Amino acid sequence: MPSVIEVTDLRKSYAGRAVVDGVSFAVEEGEIFGILGPNGAGKTTTVECVEGLREPDAGRVRVTGLDPVADHERVARVLGAQLQQSELQPKLTVREALELYASFYPDPADWRPLAERLGLTARLGARFAKLSGGQRQRLFIALALIGNPRVVVLDELTTGLDPRARRDTWRLVEDVRASGVTVLLVTHFMEEAQRLCDRIAVLDKGRIAALDTPAGLIRRSAGATVISFTPSVPLDDHDLAALPAVASIARKDGRITLSGTDETVNAVITLLARHHVTAHELRVTDATLDDAFLDLTREATA
Numbered sequence: 001m002p003s004v005i006e007v008t009d010l011r012k013s014y015a016g017r018a019v020v021d022g023v024s025f026a027v028e029e030g031e032i033f034g035i036l037g038p039n040g041a042g043k044t045t046t047v048e049c050v051e052g053l054r055e056p057d058a059g060r061v062r063v064t065g066l067d068p069v070a071d072h073e074r075v076a077r078v079l080g081a082q083l084q085q086s087e088l089q090p091k092l093t094v095r096e097a098l099e100l101y102a103s104f105y106p107d108p109a110d111w112r113p114l115a116e117r118l119g120l121t122a123r124l125g126a127r128f129a130k131l132s133g134g135q136r137q138r139l140f141i142a143l144a145l146i147g148n149p150r151v152v153v154l155d156e157l158t159t160g161l162d163p164r165a166r167r168d169t170w171r172l173v174e175d176v177r178a179s180g181v182t183v184l185l186v187t188h189f190m191e192e193a194q195r196l197c198d199r200i201a202v203l204d205k206g207r208i209a210a211l212d213t214p215a216g217l218i219r220r221s222a223g224a225t226v227i228s229f230t231p232s233v234p235l236d237d238h239d240l241a242a243l244p245a246v247a248s249i250a251r252k253d254g255r256i257t258l259s260g261t262d263e264t265v266n267a268v269i270t271l272l273a274r275h276h277v278t279a280h281e282l283r284v285t286d287a288t289l290d291d292a293f294l295d296l297t298r299e300a301t302a
């Protein structure tokens with residue numbers, strides 16, 4: 001089956017500066033595909049090219065086989081995009097916004113069950129300006145879905161939401177996918193990407209630094225296991241670096257943090273015993289996407 005979104009060697013410069021510099025990826029039907037990257041990495045420019053809002057300088061973008069610039073109207077029928085806050089009139093009520101946006105499509109979804117599904121029924125008469133952050137985001141998801149799209153683009157959907165509203169929004173995104181819609185998600189929240197995405201493209205300085213499942217990204221970068229402890233006497237860097245499968249060593253305020261594998265953990269314990277060193281507050285944890293991300297974009301975040 002052809003990919004829902006295909007991006008091949010996409011390039012875009014502003015004033016001679018390349019902000020998207022040869023990006024390629026494909027999003028398959030039914031996936032939640034994440035684009036993760038530090039500020040200014042080129043995430044929004046990339047998805048705006050997918051939405052047909054920006055014209056690439058070079059490269060090829062296809063959405064269900066269509067060119068988002070040349071076939072803008074047809075793409076708009078299969079692709080739902082989340083609005084930015086400023087695009088909605090503050091005085092518009094939730095019902096008016098839903099009716100207005102439904103009128104843009106030849107075959108829109110019935111907005112009533114959509115509003116119900118997104119928990120907006122009790123707020124149908126409320127003006128946009130009076131909605132909470134979480135309610136606004138739910139409305140934006142509803143508006144992105146109102147044209148019955150095959151794919152929906154959500155850009156920094158949960159920025160500014162409190163942890164509870166963020167979690168509620170994540171559940172909604174999972175529901176959207178469960179209903180058969182493919183999701184392209186731009187985020188800089190690691191937890192969000194790790195929890196929601198089937199695959200993630202890590203974008204850094206306009207290029208894809210890695211593209212994998214969250215678990216794959218974690219495995220391929222800093223090491224899957226993190227061990228940290230404060231030794232009772234200083235330990236030599238040379239001894240630590242000689243441990244098997246050590247991927248990184250960091251020291252802070254006398255505390256040592258190593259990433260590696262289970263083999264590294266066992267070797268650390270043997271090393272400590274051999275030198276009669278006591279390890280205070282010894283912790284062994286699974287590496288997170290956060291660790292992997294820092295590793296993959298180390299130069300940019302240094």
Ligand SMILES: Nc1ncnc2c1ncn2[C@@H]1O[C@H](COP(=O)(O)OP(=O)(O)OP(=O)(O)O)[C@@H](O)[C@H]1O
Nearest residue numbers: 014015019037038039040041042043044045046188
């Ligand atoms: N219209 C424009 N004209 C000039 N420069 C732009 C324009 N739009 C974006 N840029 C610059 O291009 C770079 C990439 O921006 P983009 O918004 O795509 O990145 P991003 O990864 O989405 O970043 P953020 O997480 O900060 O939103 C940034 O340095 C930005 O300042």
